[in-house]
Amino acid sequence: xxxxxxxxxxxxxxxxxxxxxxxxxxxxxxxxxxxxxxxxxxxxxxxxxxxxxxxxxxxxxxxxxxxxxxxxxxxxxxxxxxxxxxxxxxxxxxxxxxxxxxxxxxxxxxxxx
Amino acid sequence: xxxxxxxxxxxxxxxxxxxxxxxxxxxxxxxxxxxxxxxxxxxxxxxxxxxxxxxxxxxxxxxxxxxxxxxxxxxxxxxxxxxxxxxxxxxxxxxxxxxxxxxxxxxxxxxxx
Numbered sequence: 654x655x656x657x658x659x660x661x662x663x664x665x666x667x668x669x670x671x672x673x674x675x676x677x678x679x680x681x682x683x684x685x686x687x688x689x690x691x692x693x694x695x696x697x698x699x700x701x702x703x704x705x706x707x708x709x710x711x712x713x714x715x716x717x718x719x720x721x722x723x724x725x726x727x728x729x730x731x732x733x734x735x736x737x738x739x740x741x742x743x744x745x746x747x748x749x750x751x752x753x754x755x756x757x758x759x760x761x762x763x764x765x766x
Numbered sequence: 767x768x769x770x771x772x773x774x775x776x777x778x779x780x781x782x783x784x785x786x787x788x789x790x791x792x793x794x795x796x797x798x799x800x801x802x803x804x805x806x807x808x809x810x811x812x813x814x815x816x817x818x819x820x821x822x823x824x825x826x827x828x829x830x831x832x833x834x835x836x837x838x839x840x841x842x843x844x845x846x847x848x849x850x851x852x853x854x855x856x857x858x859x860x861x862x863x864x865x866x867x868x869x870x871x872x873x874x875x876x877x878x879x
Contacts (some may be wrong), residue, residue, distance in 0.1 A: 708866075
């Protein structure tokens with residue numbers, strides 16, 4: 654049973670480009686969480702999704718950021734028109750149900766140049 | 767001893783000693799808590815969890831204590847080893863609907879030879 658898979662592991666984008674980060678949850682997990690982490694800091698919640706539904710996006714910036722978790726395929730975190738301040742590690746976690754343990758992927762490190 | 771670094775507080779312990787990492791959580795309504803370990807360049811790794819109807823839970827070499835009166839959580843690591851060096855985060859679930867995990871700021875554990 655593979656763990657949470659995130660790709661790419663490293664992503665470099667120029668300012669103004671789009672970044673697409675993918676997360677495949679563990680088998681049997683229908684809950685996905687996205688977090689952002691700056692160096693030497695904690696994890697900041699961004700969005701919580703279940704299959705085809707956004708449950709809580711209170712941590713998402715209002716502009717340029719969007720997330721989806723389609724019926725088939727991975728969850729996608731999309732950042733449009735990236736700026737240098739978007740550079741960070743983005744982690745995805747999955748859980749089988751509400752109120753249960755969440756397991757993290759290895760993250761995608763986004764660098765905006 | 768403990769010191770506050772630029773971003774993360776650091777706890778330094780001698781190899782073989784016991785470590786105690788503390789966390790103050792924010793919401794008295796939180797009913798589920800998890801401790802995660804994060805090594806450099808990796809995603810958070812689940813260590814142990816506890817529900818609010820318990821005040822203590824033990825795993826292999828680790829014990830989590832929950833004090834709901836003062837909203838305090840601690841992680842005890844017995845016979846600390848070099849491989850325990852990492853950043854440790856506590857996470858809480860804030861509500862029963864659209865739950866998302868809120869992470870504490872983290873503590874860096876440094877094991878001295």
